[in-house]
Amino acid sequence: MSKRLPRTVRLILKNRLTTMGLSVVFLLVLIALTAPLIVPFPHDTAETHIDNRFLSPSSQHFFGTDELGRDVFSRVLYGSRLSLQVGAIAIGLALTIGVPLGVVAGYSGGMLDEVIMRITDVFLSFPPLLLAMAISTLLGPNLVNAMIAIAIAWWPWYTRLLRSEAISVRERDFVQAARAMGASQGKIVFRHVLPNCLTPIVIQASMDFGSIMLTSAALSFLGLGAQPPTPEWGLMVSTGRTFFLTHWWIVTFPGLAIFIAVLSFNLVGDGLREILDPKMRRKRR
Amino acid sequence: MTAYIIRRLGLALVVMFGVSVLTFLLTVIVPSNPAMRWVGPHAKLEQIEKARIELGLDKPVHIRYFKYVANFLRGDWGVSIRTHQPVLKDITTYFPASLELIIFGMFLGFAVGIPLGIVSAVRDGTMVDHGSRLFSIVGVALPTFWLGMILQLVFFKQLGLFPLAGRVAMMTRFTAPIEHITGLYLFDSLITGNFTAFGSALSHIVLPGITLAAYPLGLSARMTRATMLEVLGEDYIRTARACGLRERKILSMYALRNAIGPVITVGALTFAYSLVGTFLIESVFTWPGLGQYGSRAIISVDYPAIMGVTILIAFTYVVLNLLVDLIQAFLDPRVRLG
């Protein structure tokens, strides 16, 4: 990995779309980190100004104000924090469940493998949004539960991925050698199997980041995610919906933010796959 | 081959069993009192208690599960807490509308996506490739609920080209009523020669159809590009090329044929995903389909309806997966051996 890194960076920079995505992602992270300092109306996450409601975009309120007089621009910038958090935490949770199960299934094989994989199949039979919706209703709608719900809907993808990687790694010479030398199972898994699965995990996770942000926005849109007055993008689209034909800006900007964020993460994920995935590269003309 | 089919069928059955258990568990743990909803607002305490027994909620969970499965197989999917109608009846009422939307949207998506993917693969690395890749990634990254609203803003509010919502104009129901054959308005009106209704139904489906098409478009373009690239890199293509076969012939005879399998798989999966996509799209376009029914069910914790819709969607997914696998096994012997 480490030796390949400079080459990877070079490749990323060579791909214009990926570079574009990556810069937007960096920008998003920067905005998220500095939001309280840079937004024009830092209190508008919760503070209402009823006299200022429904102001159209102007030099004072770049994105206008919403039905309770809050500055949409400030709220959209704040929203980046939540979306990034949800993406990162949900993926982290999904990995925590999915990776160990996948490694165990792939490495041990046999009955255990069979059971784990059937459970995975059951979960994979539900489109993730549907399962996340059901679980979110069950746990009670709020942002934390939405993250948990998404993680429960997502882990099987990692289990499946890790299992196939683990199986292929298991058969490789260096693992066979380690086993012959009497290394303990745990050591083999941690020293040899897991590190070799890292690339596909990174590729998959970066691809999923966007989808997860999209799912969480959809949950909030349906009233199964973030709670008001949280400046979550999906929720902002949902609450602005009543007025969108008469006051277009309330819905348009948060939705645009979702779109741009998801798009840039997908571009990065796509680019990483093209560059890191040896299968993809070898097959290119 | 037979052995493979049996094994694959067995697997599907196991998964379906798991799906039913998981769905049931999810709805059982829901901390809510369906009986209260059943009797409506301002109910008296005794009425609620009566409803609890009427709904069988006083029985232990495993008994309720087996009863549910037995009834389910007999076609009795329970009665919706919200609509007071049998769930299966509700689903058959709402399903055709969603089916029509999905067929329309997926057709649209694939008709644009697949050519886009091919062009992208053939012109790999050029600006054309970048452009079409960006386009396909955009399709996947668009929040459908937002896209729907933006389309409404532009094409209804600004341009006045298409209607805001609904399936057919209100008066069309009376001036040119659509005969109910399949429940797919476009199809029914067309084969009965009811062009007034067809026109109305078509203008109503365009915006939700485009909204739904975004995801299949992006996915099919990406998938086609990826598999085409893979196939084009294979040795036999190189051989064919070395032999001086024309590029167009190579594409249509070898590459496309081999790339079509994975694309079919994507198509099948997209269908199940689109069923869930309708949850969002139908709510934006007041489309009277399964999606609106499903999201209402979830929001109002209408557990028999949630179970019905969830199991239906999951089973559709499992069955489509099964079909795809079997078809691929017929086409490609490596699959059934591996």
Added chain:
Amino acid sequence: MFKKKGRVSWHGVVGLSVLLSVLLACVTIVSAQEPQVGVYVNSSEVVVFWDPSEGFSNEVIVMNNLYETLVRYDSVTGEFTPVLATSYESSADGLTWTFNLRKGVKFHTGGEMDAEAVKFSIDRTIAGEKGAFYIWDPVESIEAKDKYTVVFHLSYPAPLDIAASAAYCAHIFDPDNSDRDWFYEGNDSGTGPYTIESNEGNTLVILKQFDDYWGGWEGKHFDKVVFQWVPEEGTRRLMVESGEADFTQRLAASELEALRGVPGVEIVSVPSFQNLLALFNTAKSTDEPIGNPLVRKALAYALPYDDVIEGVMGGYARQSRGVIPFGLWGNSDQVKQYTFSPATAKVLLEQAGYPDGGFKVVLTYVAGDENERRTAELWKSELTKLGVELEIRGMPWEAQVDLGAAADPNDRQDILLFYWWPDYADPHSFLSAMFETQPILFNFSYYSNPVFDALINAAKEKALSDRQAATQLYVEAQNILMADAAGVAIYDMSSMRAVRTSLKGYVDNPAYTHVVFWYDCYREE
């Protein structure tokens, strides 16, 4: 192969052209006599309870066009108009009520409406114990004296004509066609002017004229009536604006704003008996902020009432006084009204030992109710300034109830937003349902005070005999609630409807909430 194909297509062309011309003819015939269709777009499911003995909710808008009651109550003039009964009288002691029935009234299912049918219908409703059956509580027995005379014997004196005119659970139907499942399949057996033509999943119901209606079809009437559920307010508004629909209700203030000045559309707004309340959890221990009456009062003073009425309701509401809404007897100027005063709230918080706030309260509301959400957000904004954190939780009603009924009061929410409206024009339920000592059903304030209970029950008993004394008791009871700050009513709502001006004959009747009696209506451009 080619020949065969050619022949087939030849036949096909002939067949198709014949088919087309027939269809074209059909289309022209239909459009020649385009039916008059009335369209009602509804904010919720059109019908849930198809059984006339179970009616409880919004289905009244459809049911009152399919079924009829003995008499109809005009809540504006206070008079009863004859429907299925041509006249009625009560005995001097108010215990016997005799209704003389209209002759020659046909059910949609064919039979004739008579005294036995009336007795059967009401008996079935009472026995079913569903919906609003309890309006018949005073009835001891019903007697079909002769074919056209029904006598109700009561166990205590009561105004039975009010019950007999109720919007739900007072409908008369055909005893021979009264199977519950049959009703739920979307059938009806009423005597009303319209009957069901089709039903799509309870969201689109189409009615057609009943040819043998006793009122006859002379004059101008609608041929068909459509009831459609359109959840999106913007869409509903646009349907009325474009003339696609004649009537819609429960519009948001912003939508009414958008309709103002639109030609051909009239905004109908009349005060209703519905109000929005914030119920405080009085059962929590006094260590908890909300368990402290001073804190509850502070919360009530921190609510920006005027902002809510302007910003949320667009002025289509007024601030409540007490918990009984304006226009209903029992409402009085003598009841204390909280006003928006952050300074007072601050002082109260200091007295309670929370000078800088520093605590959190949880508020629950029904997810999807935008008015409740915005109200909560405005409240939160003010509370934040006092250092109090308001956590807003939008939940499905079921989950809200479940949290509200948790075993330990300390696990329950602190504030619950709640609508109340009376089943009939009586104030008692406003006080008993939410504040009387009882097992938790709607008493989400968990208020329990024997003095209060005694007051409202004394008032109930005096309701008919001595209205003035009863009112005074209700005033006293409400002032106790206000002093303890068990809850605060925020605003009394007005109905918010949009009606096409071409819809003639429509009269708002608050006794039949949201109902349009389509038989009385016609269209005139």
